Amino acid sequence: MNGAVDLPLGQAELSLVASGDALVRRTVLPDGVRILSERVPGSSSATIGFWVAVGSRDESTVARGSTHFLEHLLFKGTASRNALDIAISFDSVGGEHNAVTSKEYTCYYAKVRDGDLPMAVEVIADMLTSSLIDPVEFDSERQVILEELAMADDDPSDVASERFFEAVLGEHPLGRPVGGNPEAIRAATRDAVWSHYRANYQARDLVITAAGSVDHDQLVAGVRSALESAGWDLGAAGAPVPRRSAELAQIVRGEAVHIVNRPTEQANVFVGTTGLAANDDRRFAMSVLNSVVGGGMSSRLFQEIREKRGLAYSVYSFGASYSDAGVFGMYAGCSPARARVVTELMLDELAAVGRDGVTADELRRARGQLAGASALALEDSDTRMSRLGRAEISVGEYVDLDENLRRLALVTVDDVRELARDLGSRPLSIAAVGPLDESSFDALAGTTTATH
The missing domain is CATH 3.30.830.10 (Metalloenzyme, LuxS/M16 peptidase-like)
Structure with a gap:
């Protein structure tokens, strides 16, 4: 194909x-x-x-x-x-x-x-x-x-x-x-x-x-x-329901900071912003960015926060895409006393990609990781079935493994840097659960805190 x-x-x-x-x-x-x-x-x-x-x-x-x-x-x-x-x-x-x-x-x-x-x-x-x-x-x-x-x-x-x-x-x-x-x-x-x-x-x-x-x-x-x-008349004239509009939704940030105070041993912290819609041409650059920032054990978040500093056991980034909107986020589970510095480090890594880009070696590793993960996932018929469903319901196009790899190969260092810069310029939200100081995240998000 x-x-x-x-x-x-x-x-x-x-x-x-x-x-x-x-x-x-x-x-x-x-x-x-x-x-x-x-x-x-x-x-x-x-x-x-x-x-x-x-x-x-x-x-x-x-x-x-x-x-x-x-x-x-x-x-x-x-x-x-x-x-x-x-x-x-x-x-x-x-x-x-x-x-x-x-x-x-x-x-x-x-x-x-x-x-x-x-x-x-x-x-x-x-x-x-x-x-x-x-x-x-x-x-x-x-x-x-x-x-x-x-x-x-x-x-x-x-x-x-x-x-x-x-x-x-x-x-x-x-x-x-x-x-x-x-x-x-x-x-x-x-x-x-x-x-x-x-x-x-x-x-x-x-x-x-x-x-x-x-x-x-x-x-x-x-x-x-x-x-x-079941009584359905399959011969009746009809048409599939139209796919959702791809016109970007007007998202108004709900809160800059939302803290749920609980007496837990760890603080669970999410930080991020709006991401890309499902049909955005930059979605392959997003896959690369996510891989480099927090997609594996060689990622920047894992290496900086866990391996070098020992501040967290679980740390990663993620993206979620919908027909007209998306979310990009980073997560860490860490000691409540270290929650603020870990959040700062996560934001620093995203900002660094937006400022300096990624290295040629990071780009190569990300492509390899994504290519391998995609190929291995397709060994499972569940993944193939789901791919068909999302293609039909969401974007209206079928992309096989070869085409997916071709598009990944077209992603450049500049593409990743520009996307990181774009994400870094958007309104930021932080959500956390744990015994945290409500005001400690205010400066990071630039507004007042909502506590519950």
């Missing part, structure tokens, strides 16, 4: 041979359901995902937490299967099944032997199309979700991460916690979640991706059969 391949919503059929002789095919049914597959030579298993392009950012005020709530409820039973039946379907063949809710999509997925793929299609299709959202199960699962949120709230790094995204993204819907909060879950009603389900789980929203040992024609036939059995 040469170059990226566009995925037009109006194109009914598409076929291409990707790197490693993988056969990628795509079918758009008349009612708007999109089906993509990647047949990988030598595979004996397959991973399948049913995606809906709705996430926590899409929830109305009265339905906060509904997307995550619904993810749980779809495992609780349909007219033909109860929760135990669904679990047994996969356990009895040694398969794995789960779901993930994000800020922009929800995915229900399973990994099975290739001979069990038709079963996985049938069961997940039944869950997605015919969930009962039983009132009794609804109240039972409410408590399960509250326990899940409580577990996350007991993890200082999870709390700091949530507060960091809220601080960077402010009132924008992307800043909201994916799982909602206890107040929203307690207030959620079955009617609100049911309305969310009926409004967003339709043919035009549905994307199905499979990778591994998969025959595309058989997959399409199985999907057709399963959806028609």
Whole structure:
């Protein structure tokens, strides 16, 4: 394959041979359901995902937490299967099944032997199309979700991460916690979640991706059969839901500093700013920047903060991209007494890249790290399935390994320096959990501190 391949919503059929002789095919049914597959030579298993392009950012005020709530409820039973039946379907063949809710999509997925793929299609299709959202199960699962949120709230790094995204993204819907909060879950009603389900789980929203040992024609036939059995009219004229606008969101920083005071042994500190949207041409430069700054044991953060100074055990950088916005951040877990100096060191490393750039050797290592990690990840059919889903839902183009490596090779030292300089000029946010002095970070962020 040469170059990226566009995925037009109006194109009914598409076929291409990707790197490693993988056969990628795509079918758009008349009612708007999109089906993509990647047949990988030598595979004996397959991973399948049913995606809906709705996430926590899409929830109305009265339905906060509904997307995550619904993810749980779809495992609780349909007219033909109860929760135990669904679990047994996969356990009895040694398969794995789960779901993930994000800020922009929800995915229900399973990994099975290739001979069990038709079963996985049938069961997940039944869950997605015919969930009962039983009132009794609804109240039972409410408590399960509250326990899940409580577990996350007991993890200082999870709390700091949530507060960091809220601080960077402010009132924008992307800043909201994916799982909602206890107040929203307690207030959620079955009617609100049911309305969310009926409004967003339709043919035009549905994307199905499979990778591994998969025959595309058989997959399409199985999907057709399963959806028609659920009463969907696949012959009805329709079109896929339009992809999200790539016009950059107007982000207003929520807080410069957010401290959650807790008597923990370590301070968990996040510092960063807005990043790049999913289709930004600089996203490959961002991958290189992230690798150099905090992407591994040879990264600047790891070497300076852990190896040379012994100030932290865990320290890294990261990026998150969405259709119209993004986040770039750095994290360290360290002694509360050292939290300020560690934060200063993290900011110093980003500033140094913006000022002086990266070395030719760092650029070479970053390319090698990213190339190797990408190739190794694609040994797993889960990664290939997810890549298809994100390509279809988010950016609207398929990029295979060869094209990914070609784009990485085009990143220059100047590209990385300019991106670091851009990020360093944006409003800064710091979020931390621990027994910290509320005012100690004020000067770093240039404003007053919010404490909780």
